[in-house]
Amino acid sequence: NAGVMQNPRHLVRRRGQEARLRCSPMKGHNHVYWYRQLPEEGLKFMVYLQKENIIDESGMPKERFSAEFPKEGPSILRIQQVVRGDSAAYFCASHGLAGKGETQYFGPGTRLLVL
Amino acid sequence: SQQGEEDPQALSIQEGENATMNCSYKTSINNLQWYRQNSGRGLVHLILIRSNEREKHSGRLRVTLDTSKKSSSLLITASRAADTASYFCATLGPNTDKLIFGTGTRLQVFP
Numbered sequence A: 001n002a003g004v005m006q007n008p009r010h011l012v013r014r015r016g017q018e019a020r021l022r023c024s025p026m027k028g029h030n031h032v033y034w035y036r037q038l039p040e041e042g043l044k045f046m047v048y049l050q051k052e053n054i055i056d057e058s059g060m061p062k063e064r065f066s067a068e069f070p071k072e073g074p075s076i077l078r079i080q081q082v083v084r085g086d087s088a089a090y091f092c093a094s095h096g097l098a099g100k101g102e103t104q105y106f107g108p109g110t111r112l113l114v115l
Numbered sequence B: 001s002q003q004g005e006e007d008p009q010a011l012s013i014q015e016g017e018n019a020t021m022n023c024s025y026k027t028s029i030n031n032l033q034w035y036r037q038n039s040g041r042g043l044v045h046l047i048l049i050r051s052n053e054r055e056k057h058s059g060r061l062r063v064t065l066d067t068s069k070k071s072s073s074l075l076i077t078a079s080r081a082a083d084t085a086s087y088f089c090a091t092l093g094p095n096t097d098k099l100i101f102g103t104g105t106r107l108q109v110f111p
Helices: none
Strands: A005-007 A008-011 A019-022 A031-037 A043-050 A055-056 A065-068 A075-079 A088-095 A110-114 B005-007 B010-014 B018-025 B029-039 B043-050 B055-058 B063-066 B071-077 B083-090 B098-100 B105-110
Touching: A005 A088, A005 B071, A008 A019, A019 A088, A019 A110, A019 B029, A031 A075, A043 A075, A043 A110, A043 B098, A075 A088, A110 B005, B010 B018, B018 B083, B018 B105, B029 B063, B029 B071, B043 B055, B043 B063, B071 B083
Parallel strands: A008 A110, B010 B105
Antiparallel strands: A005 A019, A019 A075, A031 A043, A031 A088, A043 A055, A065 A075, A088 A110, B005 B018, B018 B071, B029 B043, B029 B083, B055 B063, B063 B071, B083 B098, B083 B105
């Protein structure tokens, strides 16, 4: 049973370009979370999605950031017109049951560097 | 900010010694979890303690939880060089599925 997969593992973009980060949850998991980790800091919640629904996007910047989790395929975190401050590690996590305090399983992360 | 705090920020010890990390949080919780992160890597789940539990053990790990003080501690006994990593606590609130992470403790264990 493969764990949570993220790709790419490293992504370099120039200012103004778009970044697309992908997350495939563990098999059977329909709940996906995205977190951002700035250098030397802890993770901060961005968005919580179930299949085809955004449940909680209270941690998402209002502009340039969007997320989806389609019926088929991975969850996508999209950052438009990236700026240097977007440089960070982006982690996704998944679990199978909402509202039960279940352990979230984390992917290896995508490290975004904006030049 | 809802983010919890951990102390110390950094801890250096010799192999064989015990390492204690503390975590304080701000809101009521369903459970509190500890994660380890090796440099440049993802998070590894270590242990989960529920709000109605006071202490939990897993191998060389011992976690305590004091909900009246909104604090938790992680003790690693007989530390090894391979324990060198950053350790984060994360809380899960009663009506939410999002984790709120602490600022982390960077542990260095010297052989």
